[in-house]
Amino acid sequence: MECKCSINSKTYKDCCYKKQLYKPPNKIKNDEEFYNYILIKLSNIIQKPSTNNKFERIHNLILSTLDLELLKEGKDIDLIIQNSNLSNEQQEELQQLHIKQEKRVIKFNQIKDRIEQATLENIENLRDFQYWHQKILEATILTQQLQNNLNDLRLFRLEYWLKYIEEYNSFVEQIQNESDLYKLRNNWIIKIDNSQFTFERKANLHEICKKRIRVLLDQQQKFNYQKIHDGILELNNLCAKTLVTLTNRYYDEIKNEIPEITDTFLLEDKGEIDRRIHLLKDENLTNNRQTEIL
Numbered sequence: 001m002e003c004k005c006s007i008n009s010k011t012y013k014d015c016c017y018k019k020q021l022y023k024p025p026n027k028i029k030n031d032e033e034f035y036n037y038i039l040i041k042l043s044n045i046i047q048k049p050s051t052n053n054k055f056e057r058i059h060n061l062i063l064s065t066l067d068l069e070l071l072k073e074g075k076d077i078d079l080i081i082q083n084s085n086l087s088n089e090q091q092e093e094l095q096q097l098h099i100k101q102e103k104r105v106i107k108f109n110q111i112k113d114r115i116e117q118a119t120l121e122n123i124e125n126l127r128d129f130q131y132w133h134q135k136i137l138e139a140t141i142l143t144q145q146l147q148n149n150l151n152d153l154r155l156f157r158l159e160y161w162l163k164y165i166e167e168y169n170s171f172v173e174q175i176q177n178e179s180d181l182y183k184l185r186n187n188w189i190i191k192i193d194n195s196q197f198t199f200e201r202k203a204n205l206h207e208i209c210k211k212r213i214r215v216l217l218d219q220q221q222k223f224n225y226q227k228i229h230d231g232i233l234e235l236n237n238l239c240a241k242t243l244v245t246l247t248n249r250y251y252d253e254i255k256n257e258i259p260e261i262t263d264t265f266l267l268e269d270k271g272e273i274d275r276r277i278h279l280l281k282d283e284n285l286t287n288n289r290q291t292e293i294l
Contacts, residue, residue, distance in 0.1 A: 055090050062094065062101050063143070068109070071102040100141070107139045108146050115154050120165070120198075126158040168201060175208050184213050244286060251289050 062077055070076045081094045118126050125131070132154050136147050171192070178184055192205045254276055 054084060055086055055094070058084060058086075058094055059097065062097050065101065066105050066108065068102065068105055071098065071105060104141045104143070104146065107141055108150070111135060111139060111150055112153060115150065115157055118157055118161075120161055123158070123161045123165075126154060126161065164197075168197060168205075171195070171197075171205055172208060175205065175212055178212060179216065181213060181216055184209050184216070247281065247285055248287070248289060251285055 058080060061080070062071075065071055065077060072078070077098055078095075081091055081098060084091065084094075086094070115126070115132070132151070136142070136150050139147075142150075175184070175188060178188065188209050189206070192202050192209070195202065195205075197205070
């Protein structure tokens with residue numbers, strides 16, 4: 001039977017369905033009424049739930065449930081199946097799926113817990129793709145989605161620890177390059193305590209801070225010592241120059257005074273002039289000045 005029918009474009013005026021399949025209780029007077037009636041019927045067909053919808057909904061609910069508490073006997077999923085009003089065969093099929101899902105979730109949680117418990121110390125274990133791939137594949141009870149979830153979780157934990165290591169190393173580098181004692185004694189202490197590192201890692205960072213403080217204090221002490229040493233040398237040099245100047249002046253005073261002395265008593269050995277000459281030291285005299293000349 002050849003016929004064409006298109007409700008949206010309303011090319012159903014001579015439609016065979018209209019003539020042969022459609023038998024309304026009341027006579028439809030025009031095409032517009034026929035069009036509206038067909039829309040209503042189609043809407044009812046679409047909205048009417050199929051007999052398998054409830055079975056499918058419960059079936060999908062079971063497969064999406066990863067909470068063991070909900071899968072236990074007498075709990076939520078079990079009660080939903082028992083109160084579903086489905087046939088015995090359908091309920092039995094759902095119960096079998098329910099039991100299998102419980103075993104599946106137990107296996108899933110076992111592998112998931114091992115991945116989540118991996119620490120920084122055994123990060124290389126997380127890097128071993130072949131190991132985890134094999135472990136996940138061996139769990140044949142798992143669905144492909146659950147296998148994908150476990151692989152994604154392993155990658156997530158691996159990326160977490162890699163980022164953790166990178167951030168920790170950044171802290172170490174910044175502390176070792178810090179030159180401000182105040183920041184090391186205050187800012188960095190707070191920053192370390194507020195970080196997300198483990199207790200052991202925080203303790204290590206605090207120890208690195210202390211070592212850096214000791215290094216800076218040693219450098220500061222050496223600098224201060226060198227500064228004092230240089231100051232003393234500078235002072236000694238200044239004193240030496242002053243001593244030479246004063247010694248030369250004293251020498252000149254004695255030299256100029258001797259010719260004018262008329263009292264021979266002052267010129268005798270161990271006399272006043274002799275005593276004053278012995279106060280002079282040749283190493284402090286310059287410009288050919290010598291005590292022997294006097």
